[in-house]
Each structure stands twice: as structure tokens, then as C-alpha cells.
Amino acid sequence: MTAPGVVATRTDARSTTRRGLLRLRAALLGVTALVLLSSWYAFDSVHDTIDTVRDRSAPALLEAAVARSALAEADSVAIRSFSSGEAQLIGPGDRYQNQIAVASQSIAQVAEDNTLGESGSKQLRVVAGLVVAYTGWIEQADAHYRQGGGSTSLAAVDLWYASRLLHEPGSGVLAQFDELVKAQQAALGDQLDGSSTTFWRGALVAVPIIALFVLLVVTQRFLRRRFRRAWNLPLVFATVVLAGCGAIAVFGVLAQQEVETAAGELRDVTSTWDGRTSTTRAAAQDELKNLVTKLCAAADGGCGDTVVRFLSDLRQTGTPDPVSDKELTDAAKHVNASVAAADDHAGLETLIPIGAVLIGLSVLLGLHPRIQEYRYERR
Amino acid sequence: MIRLLIVLVLLSALPACSGAGAAGKVQIMASWTGQEEQRFLEVLAEFEKDENVVVEYVGTRALSQVLGSEVRQGTPPDIALLPSPGELAAYARDGHLVPLDGIVPSGQDEYSAQWLALEKVALRDGGEQRFAVAVKADLKSAIWFNPGTLRSPVPRTGEELLALSDELAAGGRTPWCMGLGATPDSGWPGTDWIEDVLLHQAGPDVYRQWAASKLPWTSPQVREAWTTWSRLAGATTVRGGPKSALLTDFVDSGRALFGPQPGCLLDHQASFIMGVYQGYDTAPEVARDFDFFPFPAFAGKPPASVVSADLAAMFTDTPQARRLISYLASEKAQRIWPRNGGAFSTNRKVGPSEHRDDVSKKIATILTSDQSLCFDASDLMPPKMRTAFYRAVLEHVDDPSRLESLLEKLEIVRSGVPEEERVEFPCR
Known part of the structure; x- marks a missing residue:
């Protein structure tokens, strides 16, 4: 016969064990949910960044660079056609028409991929309106040039107006494009900052994972002490799955680094495009200078303050080495490949909820028989 | 997962809340x-x-x-x-x-x-x-000058203005600053000239009919306005000559008014040019460095202004x-x-x-x-007529000898303007 005090002590011990098991289960499930939420949040922002870069920022920035380059090229070939005399038969030429078509398509594409909302759309419409005005002046130059005689000098004036509409610092089409590209790059920078691997973001992911790991170890030890079993297999499985989730989190960091690298490459490509556009612009402006100064000399007078300012701005312009189409296409392909690699790593995001569900089920499976055991004994 | 969705829904609502400050x-x-x-x-x-x-x-x-x-x-x-x-x-x-x-x-x-x-x-x-x-x-009927360099008395009639222009040119000075560049609508500064001359030479009634596209461009009054403009601001009286006027932006034409050796003495511009002058590197001061006189009426015509x-x-x-x-x-x-x-x-x-x-x-x-x-007549004209007017100004400055053919082309455009697009606006 057992003394009443001893019975009371055993009942207390059973009750403590059951309470402990219930608390451990609640804590394990709670921290598993935390692991799910924190990992999902961290991964999801990386995924969003990759999606934005792949679907919007990269195409918009590359198309904007293409549009700028095509407009500069169109202006250059038009001026050359008029200054060489080819315009008598072919006007500004087929290449001019092609480049204007490329520029129009690219502007439409930039509008589609616009990441700047309504302000970006407005600016693009302003640019599109200015391109219409630009082509109007080139058509006028063509009409004057074909009239021949004294009208050819007016054709040069029309070209001057057209070219200034394109190149005027601050308000010209290319300057407006520059503003747009800067704003898009700033938006991309903000997006990257929003998902960057900071200490707090790392802690947000690591702390729940470590906490869950510690809890799993504590639970194993608790079970070993109270039930004299070496290992609870479902909990071992949960620990292995948790280690997998930790590894996936590392891939998230890797994906972020890859997309940051891709964004850097994107900036490099657009700046290379800009370098080529600058070279084209410099050559075209130089040709325009010859055309205009010839006109002023023929008029036997000064060229006026606007031309003087134009000439002084020309002298300050540098001319970087030209880059071939092939180099630019390869660089753009490389950016796309880098973004795709980042996307592959970020694609592991979907495994996180699966892992969390597996951990939760393993916890329930591992602790359920022990809890049931105690419920049975209490009857 | 439900919790995750709740969190996401709450997070997505945040931007909407943050923008709720403005009405x-x-x-x-x-x-x-x-x-x-x-x-x-x-x-x-x-x-x-x-x-x-x-x-x-x-x-x-x-x-x-x-x-x-x-x-x-x-x-x-x-x-x-x-x-x-x-x-x-x-x-x-x-x-x-x-x-x-x-x-x-x-x-x-x-x-x-x-x-x-x-x-x-x-x-x-x-x-x-x-x-x-x-x-x-x-106010569009304004002629700007630098009181420090233009010593002559301000002309009070159109005839006096012509005489002043001739006198300055004869004395080896360039009377007029001119810039017709104003992309994408280059040419409009010249249309202001034609409007002013026509208003002050032919009077408000003729001006009103012309602005409403009811007076032919080939009419004697309109032709006289163009030839008077050529006489006032022609090849020898405009800074740099016609090509320079074509290549200069209207915002740059007034630069030559200022400085120790002014390149020209008079600038025909609307009142908004004050802000442009004040933005020049030389920072001219209103009244001390620039002032204006109204475009004067020719003999027998009342004082009037284009606005x-x-x-x-x-x-x-x-x-x-x-x-x-x-x-x-x-x-x-x-x-x-x-x-x-x-x-x-x-x-x-x-x-x-x-x-x-x-x-x-x-x-x-x-x-x-x-x-x-x-x-302003060009602003009252329908867009097609207005653009033709801008372009005609450029053609005329480039080669004034083709005025007749230019006026005939303008008349073709005018005759195609539908009746309902002719905006008649009386001078007050």
C-alpha cells in the first residue's frame, strides 16, 4: 500500500509531465509558425525584387537606352543625309525612318514596363509628344531641301530646330529621357534596399530557426529523461527538415546578392549604351556645327548667342570609344542570365511552407503518443 | 497559412492608410x-x-x-x-x-x-x-531697350519708330535684336511682329477681321504689314542678319542688349521676357538696365495693344x-x-x-x-492656320523676295479653314 503522500507526489509528477509536454508542443508549433512567417517574409521581398528587376526594371532601362540611342542615331543619319546632298533623292533616308520606328517601339515598351507609376507615364507622354514635333521639323527640312535653290538654307535651319529639340540640355527629348532613367534607377535602388541582407533581416530569419532548433533539442532531452527513449524519430525528422529550411534561407541571401549583382550589371550596360549614344550625339552635333556655321558665314554676320552657346557646349563634350551592337547585346543577355540565376535560387521559396508543415506534423506525431499516454494514466 | 494571409492583407493595406493624408x-x-x-x-x-x-x-x-x-x-x-x-x-x-x-x-x-x-x-x-x-x-506690344545705351527719345508714332530704326542703322548701330527660334513652335516671335504692325498700321477693325481668318492674306493691309516689318527689321537692321535671327532662340535675343558693347538696341518681345532677362548671367535690373515703350500707332490710328x-x-x-x-x-x-x-x-x-x-x-x-x-491673332487662329503663319514667318525672314507667293500659300490655308473654326474676338 502506498502512503497517501507518495500517491500525491506521483500524481503531481504525472501532471507536471503532461503540462510540460503540452507546453512544449505549443511552443514548438508556435515557433514553427514564426519560422514560416519570418522566412516567407524575407524570401518574398527578395522574390518581389527579382520579379521587378526581371519583368519591369531591366526591360524598361534597356529599352530606354535603346530609344535614346535610336533617336541620336536617327538625328545623326538625317543630318548626314542633308549635309552630303543625299537628301535630294532620299530625304533623311531609310536608316532614319528605321531608327525612328525603333525609338517609337522602345518608348511604347518603356511605357509598358514603367516602374514609376503615373509620373513616369506623364513624362513618357511628354517625350512621345516631343518626338512627334521632332519628326515634324525633319519632314519640313526634307520639303525645303527638295525645293532646292534658296530653300536649302532653310532646310538647315529646320534641321537646327529639330536637333535642338532633341539635344537641348534640360528640356530636350534626350534630357527628358535622362531624367526618366535616373528616376527608374532610383526606384530600382529603393527596391533593392527593401530586400537587402541587413543584420536585422538576417536576425529575423535566423532567430526563429535557432529558437526552434533549441526547442527540438530540449524536447528530445525532456523525452529521454521522462520516458527513457534514446531518440524520438519524428522530432529527429523535424530537426532535419529545419536544417533544410536553414539551408534554403542561405539560398535566399544568395539570390539577393545575385540580383544586386545583376542590377549592377544592368547599370553598367545602360551606361555603356549611354556612352555610345554620347559618341553618336557628338558626331552628329559636330556635323550640325559645320552645317550651321556655313550658314552663318554665308549670311555675312554673326550666328547669334544661341549658336555661340551651342558651340561652347560642344567643346565641353567628351567622346568615349564607340561600342558595337554585339557587345551591347551580349551584355544585355548577361544581365538577363544573372537575373534568371537569382530567380532559380529564389524559386526555392515555395519549399518553406512545405518544410513548416512537415515540421508541424512531425511535432504532432512525435508528441501525440506521449500526451495520450498521460491522458490514459490519469483516468 | 491563414495567419500569413492576414499579415499580408494587413501589410497591403498600409500604403493605402499612409496616403490618406491628402484630400x-x-x-x-x-x-x-x-x-x-x-x-x-x-x-x-x-x-x-x-x-x-x-x-x-x-x-x-x-x-x-x-x-x-x-x-x-x-x-x-x-x-x-x-x-x-x-x-x-x-x-x-x-x-x-x-x-x-x-x-x-x-x-x-x-x-x-x-x-x-x-x-x-x-x-x-x-x-x-x-x-x-x-x-x-x-502685353505683347512692347519694345524693350536698355536705358543706359539707347539715348534717343522714345518714339511716339509708327513713323518715328521707322525713323529711329533707320537713324540707328545709318549711324552704324544695329537697331534690332531678333530670335525666331522657339522649338517646337519656332517662328511665333515673328508672328508677334506682323500682328503689332498690322494693328498699329491698319487699325483694330482690320486686325479683328484678319485674326478671325475673314480678311485675305493677299489683301493690301496684310501685305503692307509684312513689308513694313521687313523695312523695320530687315537684313541690315537685325543683329547678325536674317540667318542669325533664324538660328537664335527668342530667349537669347535680348542678351545683346546688355554689356558694355551692346550688339543691338531694341528687342520686340512680350512682357514675360522680363523674367528671362533677369535670369541672364549679367543679372540685369528692371528699370535700370531694361525698360520698354509700347509699340506706337501709325498716323491716324488709335493707340492699341496686342495682348x-x-x-x-x-x-x-x-x-x-x-x-x-x-x-x-x-x-x-x-x-x-x-x-x-x-x-x-x-x-x-x-x-x-x-x-x-x-x-x-x-x-x-x-x-x-x-x-x-x-x-494675339495667331493664338485665335485654328491650329492649321497658326502653324502655317509660324512657318511663313521663317520663310519670309530667310528670303523676303518671295512674299507674294508666301501670301498666296497662306491664303490657300485660310480658305480651307471651316467657318466654325474662325474665332472672332473684338478688340476692347
Whole structure:
């Protein structure tokens, strides 16, 4: 016969064990949910960044660079056609028409991929309106040039107006494009900052994972002490799955680094495009200078303050080495490949909820028989 | 997973909450950039502060092209500031504008009948409705000079002006500064010249008929205006000659007025040029470095002036757009511009004394005086006629010998202007 005090002590011990098991289960499930939420949040922002870069920022920035380059090229070939005399038969030429078509398509594409909302759309419409005005002046130059005689000098004036509409610092089409590209790059920078691997973001992911790991170890030890079993297999499985989730989190960091690298490459490509556009612009402006100064000399007078300012701005312009189409296409392909690699790593995001569900089920499976055991004994 | 969804839903609601501070947004488009834009933004800032509404301003010199493109795409701004009643009429007749009767106070006690008439458009059904408010006016009949370099007395008649120009040229000095470049609408500074000469040589009645596309371009009065302009500002009297005038932007033409050795002595420009002059590197000072005299009338004609105005029209009917257009016409907004300089109000309650300097006060006095004020003819013309006029100016400056053929071409364009597009606007 057992003394009443001893019975009371055993009942207390059973009750403590059951309470402990219930608390451990609640804590394990709670921290598993935390692991799910924190990992999902961290991964999801990386995924969003990759999606934005792949679907919007990269195409918009590359198309904007293409549009700028095509407009500069169109202006250059038009001026050359008029200054060489080819315009008598072919006007500004087929290449001019092609480049204007490329520029129009690219502007439409930039509008589609616009990441700047309504302000970006407005600016693009302003640019599109200015391109219409630009082509109007080139058509006028063509009409004057074909009239021949004294009208050819007016054709040069029309070209001057057209070219200034394109190149005027601050308000010209290319300057407006520059503003747009800067704003898009700033938006991309903000997006990257929003998902960057900071200490707090790392802690947000690591702390729940470590906490869950510690809890799993504590639970194993608790079970070993109270039930004299070496290992609870479902909990071992949960620990292995948790280690997998930790590894996936590392891939998230890797994906972020890859997309940051891709964004850097994107900036490099657009700046290379800009370098080529600058070279084209410099050559075209130089040709325009010859055309205009010839006109002023023929008029036997000064060229006026606007031309003087134009000439002084020309002298300050540098001319970087030209880059071939092939180099630019390869660089753009490389950016796309880098973004795709980042996307592959970020694609592991979907495994996180699966892992969390597996951990939760393993916890329930591992602790359920022990809890049931105690419920049975209490009857 | 449900918790995750709840968190996501809550997170997605955050931006909406954070934007709830402002009571809406209005988009407004105008042609002002640079200093003019800054001054307009100061007017808008008061509205934003008082009404807690965000105003998005788009300024582009290619206003006609950009606005046309936006309207075609179905995304016009809420409000646009049109410098041309001709364009206003075209948009109103095509049903793009919201009538302002009952939305904006009638303004009869604050605006003269002439300005109010400008805001109305005759519709195809024979009716007439108010579609705009005139928010800013400019005097176009002004000839600017540097009091430090032009010692001759100010001409009081058209004949005296011709004599002064001849006298300066004979003395080896270049009378006129000129810049016709104004992309994308190069040529308009020359149309201001033709308008002024025609008004002061042929009188307000002929001017009104011509502005309404009812007087042929080949008529003797119009031809005389072109030849008088050539005589005043021809190949030998314009700085650098005609090619230089064609290649120079109108904002640069006045630079040569200033400095120790001025390149020219007179600049025919609208009153908004004051702000441009003040932005030059040499920082000329109003009254000390530049002043103006009104374009003088020729013998037998009354004193008169060409004026222009910017008309605010509403494309989208929203409560905040209604509030903004009412505010722009209000005495409060109209007082801000003159206070900051370089802009003039048509509101009677904003008197000349509101202006900071004597030159501005002189302009404001003319704008509110009893003399005949005629609206800028090219702005009254339908867009096709206006563009032809701009281009004709460039052709004429390049080669004045082809005037007859040029006037015939302009006449062809005029004869194709439909009757309903001929905006007749009497000089006050």
C-alpha cells in the first residue's frame, strides 16, 4: 500500500509531465509558425525584387537606352543625309525612318514596363509628344531641301530646330529621357534596399530557426529523461527538415546578392549604351556645327548667342570609344542570365511552407503518443 | 497559412492608410518651364496648403503636341493652361472640355467683359458656354531697350519708330535684336511682329477681321504689314542678319542688349521676357538696365495693344479640379503672381500698385486701361492656320523676295479653314 503522500507526489509528477509536454508542443508549433512567417517574409521581398528587376526594371532601362540611342542615331543619319546632298533623292533616308520606328517601339515598351507609376507615364507622354514635333521639323527640312535653290538654307535651319529639340540640355527629348532613367534607377535602388541582407533581416530569419532548433533539442532531452527513449524519430525528422529550411534561407541571401549583382550589371550596360549614344550625339552635333556655321558665314554676320552657346557646349563634350551592337547585346543577355540565376535560387521559396508543415506534423506525431499516454494514466 | 494571409492583407493595406493624408490629387499641364514654372508652383503651393490637395504639375514647351497626344489616348490632365483660344474652341467643340458655367463664379465684378468673352466658346449647336478662365495675361506690344545705351527719345508714332530704326542703322548701330527660334513652335516671335504692325498700321477693325481668318492674306493691309516689318527689321537692321535671327532662340535675343558693347538696341518681345532677362548671367535690373515703350500707332490710328492670356480649361470633372480652377481665377491666386514679379493679372481687383517695380506697374496699367486691347491673332487662329503663319514667318525672314507667293500659300490655308473654326474676338 502506498502512503497517501507518495500517491500525491506521483500524481503531481504525472501532471507536471503532461503540462510540460503540452507546453512544449505549443511552443514548438508556435515557433514553427514564426519560422514560416519570418522566412516567407524575407524570401518574398527578395522574390518581389527579382520579379521587378526581371519583368519591369531591366526591360524598361534597356529599352530606354535603346530609344535614346535610336533617336541620336536617327538625328545623326538625317543630318548626314542633308549635309552630303543625299537628301535630294532620299530625304533623311531609310536608316532614319528605321531608327525612328525603333525609338517609337522602345518608348511604347518603356511605357509598358514603367516602374514609376503615373509620373513616369506623364513624362513618357511628354517625350512621345516631343518626338512627334521632332519628326515634324525633319519632314519640313526634307520639303525645303527638295525645293532646292534658296530653300536649302532653310532646310538647315529646320534641321537646327529639330536637333535642338532633341539635344537641348534640360528640356530636350534626350534630357527628358535622362531624367526618366535616373528616376527608374532610383526606384530600382529603393527596391533593392527593401530586400537587402541587413543584420536585422538576417536576425529575423535566423532567430526563429535557432529558437526552434533549441526547442527540438530540449524536447528530445525532456523525452529521454521522462520516458527513457534514446531518440524520438519524428522530432529527429523535424530537426532535419529545419536544417533544410536553414539551408534554403542561405539560398535566399544568395539570390539577393545575385540580383544586386545583376542590377549592377544592368547599370553598367545602360551606361555603356549611354556612352555610345554620347559618341553618336557628338558626331552628329559636330556635323550640325559645320552645317550651321556655313550658314552663318554665308549670311555675312554673326550666328547669334544661341549658336555661340551651342558651340561652347560642344567643346565641353567628351567622346568615349564607340561600342558595337554585339557587345551591347551580349551584355544585355548577361544581365538577363544573372537575373534568371537569382530567380532559380529564389524559386526555392515555395519549399518553406512545405518544410513548416512537415515540421508541424512531425511535432504532432512525435508528441501525440506521449500526451495520450498521460491522458490514459490519469483516468 | 491563414495567419500569413492576414499579415499580408494587413501589410497591403498600409500604403493605402499612409496616403490618406491628402484630400485627392489634381494634374495640371502648362507650357511654363524654368522661372515661369517656379512662379506658378508658388501659386499652386498656396492651394495645396489651403485645400490639402496634391497638385501634379507637368510643364512642357511642346504643350500642343503633348496635350493632343494625351487627349487622343484618353488620358488628358485634369486641367490644362492653353495659350490659344483657337485650341480651346477646338477642344470644347469636340466635347473634351467641361463647361464651367455654375462651377466657377461668373467673375463679372472682377473681370472685364472682354476677358470674360475670351473664355466662352460658340458651340456647333448655336449655343455658347464658358469653358475657361483667363489666369494670366501678357502685353505683347512692347519694345524693350536698355536705358543706359539707347539715348534717343522714345518714339511716339509708327513713323518715328521707322525713323529711329533707320537713324540707328545709318549711324552704324544695329537697331534690332531678333530670335525666331522657339522649338517646337519656332517662328511665333515673328508672328508677334506682323500682328503689332498690322494693328498699329491698319487699325483694330482690320486686325479683328484678319485674326478671325475673314480678311485675305493677299489683301493690301496684310501685305503692307509684312513689308513694313521687313523695312523695320530687315537684313541690315537685325543683329547678325536674317540667318542669325533664324538660328537664335527668342530667349537669347535680348542678351545683346546688355554689356558694355551692346550688339543691338531694341528687342520686340512680350512682357514675360522680363523674367528671362533677369535670369541672364549679367543679372540685369528692371528699370535700370531694361525698360520698354509700347509699340506706337501709325498716323491716324488709335493707340492699341496686342495682348495674350493663358486660359485654364478643365478636361476632367473632379471635386479637386473644380476647386483648383476656381482658385486660379480667384483674387487670392491672382495676387500671388504679381507679387512675385513677371506675371500680370486680368482681375480688376489686382491693381497696378500690387507690382513691385515701375516697369511692371506700367504694363499692368496698360492691361487695365481704356485703350484698345486686341488678342494675339495667331493664338485665335485654328491650329492649321497658326502653324502655317509660324512657318511663313521663317520663310519670309530667310528670303523676303518671295512674299507674294508666301501670301498666296497662306491664303490657300485660310480658305480651307471651316467657318466654325474662325474665332472672332473684338478688340476692347
